[in-house]
Amino acid sequence: MNTIHQTPGPDAAASDPSADTLGTSAAQARNAVLEELVLKEPGQFRVLTGDRPTGRLHLGHYFGTLHNRVRLQDLGVELFVIIADYQVLTDRDVADNLTGHVEELVLDHLAIGVDPARSTIFTHSAVPALNQLMLPFLSLVSVAELNRNPTVKDEIAHSRQSAVSGLMFTYPVHQAADILFCKANLVPVGQDQLPHLELTRTIARRFNDRYGNGSAVFPQPDALLSNAPLLLGTDGTKMSKSRGNAITLAADADETARLIKGAKTDSERHITYDPATRPEVSSLLLLAALCLDRTPQQVAADIDSAGAAALKRTVTEAVNEYLAPMRARRTEYAQDRTFLRRTLREGNERARATADATLTEVRAAMNSHY
Ligand code: ATP
Numbered sequence: 626m627n628t629i630h631q632t633p634g635p636d637a638a639a640s641d642p643s644a645d646t647l648g649t650s651a652a653q654a655r656n657a658v659l660e661e662l663v664l665k666e667p668g669q670f671r672v673l674t675g676d677r678p679t680g681r682l683h684l685g686h687y688f689g690t691l692h693n694r695v696r697l698q699d700l701g702v703e704l705f706v707i708i709a710d711y712q713v714l715t716d717r718d719v720a721d722n723l724t725g726h727v728e729e730l731v732l733d734h735l736a737i738g739v740d741p742a743r744s745t746i747f748t749h750s751a752v753p754a755l756n757q758l759m760l761p762f763l764s765l766v767s768v769a770e771l772n773r774n775p776t777v778k779d780e781i782a783h784s785r786q787s788a789v790s791g792l793m794f795t796y797p798v799h800q801a802a803d804i805l806f807c808k809a810n811l812v813p814v815g816q817d818q819l820p821h822l823e824l825t826r827t828i829a830r831r832f833n834d835r836y837g838n839g840s841a842v843f844p845q846p847d848a849l850l851s852n853a854p855l856l857l858g859t860d861g862t863k864m865s866k867s868r869g870n871a872i873t874l875a876a877d878a879d880e881t882a883r884l885i886k887g888a889k890t891d892s893e894r895h896i897t898y899d900p901a902t903r904p905e906v907s908s909l910l911l912l913a914a915l916c917l918d919r920t921p922q923q924v925a926a927d928i929d930s931a932g933a934a935a936l937k938r939t940v941t942e943a944v945n946e947y948l949a950p951m952r953a954r955r956t957e958y959a960q961d962r963t964f965l966r967r968t969l970r971e972g973n974e975r976a977r978a979t980a981d982a983t984l985t986e987v988r989a990a991m992n993s994h995y
Pocket residue numbers: 675676677678679685686688689690813814815816817818853854855856857863864865866867868
């Protein structure tokens with residue numbers, strides 16, 4: 626991976642005093658630069674991104690990150706998709722139906738257009754050398770830094786466990802290992818991941834400073850945000866697999882209609898796009914706009930004073946039409962379990978070879994090559 630260059634860092638933007646706690650404005654400012662670099666030299670980028678196998682992927686995933694994954698792959702960027710199975714255990718005692726959820730994630734990716742001949746889909750539990758990176762990485766961060774992470778705090782608030790596990794606190798470090806084992810330099814994610822990306826950059830920088838002997842063992846990866854970095858669910862909070870508020874890619878048209886019908890809105894009949902004061906209505910408008918390739922303001926103007934019921938009808942039609950081809954492909958792939966399992970087996974093999982090479986390099990840098 627020596628051919629992958631380090632893109633100019635976002636540190637100037639990250640130190641912007643007006644940036645919010647998650648770093649969204651800095652990441653958005655950086656996006657345009659990254660998009661230009663990707664278009665010019667896609668071969669200089671490697672993407673790692675992924676999801677927890679806690680359920681089927683939903684529209685928040687799709688417009689937050691999945692759409693970018695396929696777009697980058699099709700531009701010629703090398704893509705690694707991680708199924709983060711150990712991380713299921715951050716907020717629950719046991720991972721229910723793990724094999725089923727893992728297969729569903731593979732299916733979702735195939736349905737949206739991830740091509741296993743060009744891209745690597747893998748589970749991190751099957752890649753021992755990746756997980757071993759977590760030990761030196763843990764030594765590079767302080768407990769105070771882990772304690773400050775706003776996303777971890779939010780997830781603890783929504784956790785199913787009465788006590789917070791060590792894995793919950795340290796999983797952003799595990800994520801640094803997920804990203805850096807393949808020396809990814811671009812990570813298309815939703816807004817909640819920005820603090821984790823910042824920590825990954827810190828770990829890469831500290832590792833290089835401490836062990837690099839003047840050269841960079843790891844790149845400092847950039848987050849790539851979409852224009853829907855935080856899509857809300859039917860209850861008006863972040864759409865999330867674990868919160869029962871999601872519209873999944875795999876849902877059928879009737880279920881989609883039912884879920885959108887039950888979505889939270891407000892009592893104002895005149896429909897306007899105003900994310901700050903009308904977050905639920907605005908999120909629905911954004912969803913329709915993304916599916917229709919229009920602006921949320923245009924969708925709002927069309928609905929005008931017809932009220933929430935008309936808004937929901939518009940959203941339902943837009944979503945069902947947009948997802949129809951993906952849903953059809955999903956049904957086809959679901960009939961070929963052998964292909965699904967082969968995709969994962971080959972992905973795991975490729976990821977293992979990459980992780981072994983990186984660990985060899987890390988052990989040499991750390992003088993632990995005996
Ligand atoms: P869980 O509730 O189990 O944590 P999740 O729905 O939050 O599930 P993850 O697997 O944690 O999904 O997230 C995978 C990726 O999808 C991350 O990059 C995350 O930022 C992005 N993502 C998840 N939910 C949304 C959302 N509502 N809007 C935009 N991006 C999202």
